[in-house]
Amino acid sequence: MSFKDILGQNAPIRILQAYISEGRLAGGYLFTGPRGIGKKLVALTLAKALNCLEGAIDSCDQCASCRKVDSATHPDVQVIETLENETEIKIEYIRQLKSRICLRPYEGKKKVFIINDAHKLNPESSNALLKVLEEPPKDSLIILVTDKPALLFKTIISRCKTVRFMPQRRQELEKALNEDFGFDRPESHYLSFFYEGRLADALKMKGKDVLKEKNRLIDNFVLKRSGGFSYSSAPDRDTLREDLNILAGYFRDIYLLKIGMPHAELINLDRRSELLRVMAVYSFSQLNEILSLISSSLDFLEHNVNAKLLMHNLSLAIGQRQI
């Protein structure tokens, strides 16, 4: 994928392309913005464009260099990130970067090091990186990618140029999902709301029966009143977070319908007639209570609670708040 194919990130891409064409590219960049909106993709595309044998400010995606970056085999482009069983970016990774960055590029024009989830740098790694960022060699570029810049050393941030990424606008995402990625219209509508402009997350739902799955949860959780909701097996934390967000979306819809929001703004547009029917069941204060119960359940989730029990209790509490 080249810069011209990346959706919704025109602003940061234009800035970076201007730096390239004016020869003003700095040695260290910090790409910040919410998760899943294309920061790492833009970083890799920048690495590709800088080393492309054909293009000047974009990658051609055809030449040997571009193909190597795409297959993660380019010797001058390195992504540094934690492996599955690691929680922090260890000093060894930064030591390797330090020894590599002083050498000339093996075959490309620029050595590019992308540190993904840079907030996972531990203090030792951060200190080591800081020294490199003081004066990176001219033929090298370090890109830190993170959605949690507040966890980085201030001194690291001050040595990088920050490029901010914003979520794609919802309507643009809906259109792209439908026209470019083959989702049907109801799915595109739902995913564009649910993932708030995070294309990468929405694309992970390809081939899954998204609407059916979320409707099954809503049906089981909200409409089945006796005895409370329970999972057949304990869900993992990500599933639970997703499920709580589905429920939050459902009650948010009811709330906004009550205040007269246009129907096109419903997340669960596919359940419009039911939502219009049940909005009379809940008062504003009940909806406020329910939404804050869901929100505190999302908080509890971060503290190793019993997931099955959490959802069961939540469903009982919500059941009690129905008229």
Ligand SMILES: [Zn+2]
């Ligand atoms: Zn190329």
